[in-house]
Amino acid sequence: MAWADDVVEAFRSQQVRLVVYVADKVLVPVLDRIAADPQQFRLVPLTREEEGVGILAGAFLGGVRGALLMQSSGFGNTLNGLASLAIPYQVGFPMLISMRGTLGETNKAQVPMGRALPEVLDSFGIPRYDLDRPEAVGAITRGAARQAFGTGRPVGLLLASVMTGGKGGGF
Numbered sequence: 001m002a003w004a005d006d007v008v009e010a011f012r013s014q015q016v017r018l019v020v021y022v023a024d025k026v027l028v029p030v031l032d033r034i035a036a037d038p039q040q041f042r043l044v045p046l047t048r049e050e051e052g053v054g055i056l057a058g059a060f061l062g063g064v065r066g067a068l069l070m071q072s073s074g075f076g077n078t079l080n081g082l083a084s085l086a087i088p089y090q091v092g093f094p095m096l097i098s099m100r101g102t103l104g105e106t107n108k109a110q111v112p113m114g115r116a117l118p119e120v121l122d123s124f125g126i127p128r129y130d131l132d133r134p135e136a137v138g139a140i141t142r143g144a145a146r147q148a149f150g151t152g153r154p155v156g157l158l159l160a161s162v163m164t165g166g167k168g169g170g171f
Helices: 002-013 025-035 049-061 072-086 108-123 134-151
Strands: 016-021 042-045 065-071 094-098 128-131 155-159
Touching: 002 016, 002 025, 002 134, 016 025, 016 049, 025 042, 025 065, 025 094, 049 065, 049 072, 065 072, 065 134, 072 094, 072 108, 094 134, 108 128, 108 155, 128 134, 134 155
Parallel strands: 016 042, 016 065, 065 094, 094 155, 128 155
Antiparallel strands: none
16 A cells, blocks of 8 residues: 555654554554554554543653644544644644545444544644645655644544555545
8 A cells, every 4th residue: 555655754754753553454564564664653542532632741841843633523532632632732743533424434423523523623723634635745745743842732634445445444
């Protein structure tokens, strides 16, 4: 999956060293590539997404750039950490979010957060970019990470199911 290589190369180019994540089948191609390069990346699994906000804030204070990977259904768990820590204290990091509840979704419990996520990001003033075209993934991811670190604000990268085939691996 070339898109996964492009995400990892974009993180590398922006000196991302710490990647925190909640396991998600769709993100496995990215996680596998990150795990294969322990000289560049430290990969930390989370039990809940909001832990990632705290860990990345601590890393930021230590001068380490990081990224948070999760699926859209878990994004709601990050809201308090984003609103009370990352945003007011200007802790910027990219959030790679695999979208659920959209094209091809068969689990009705995933639909509400999938539909609401873009508007929630907007309401928090968090810039968001859609990763829905293979040829643009690298440039968008690189630019979003640069924006996050340069402005001290989290940035959302919404990985569209059309790129990955969704949770079921295909439509």
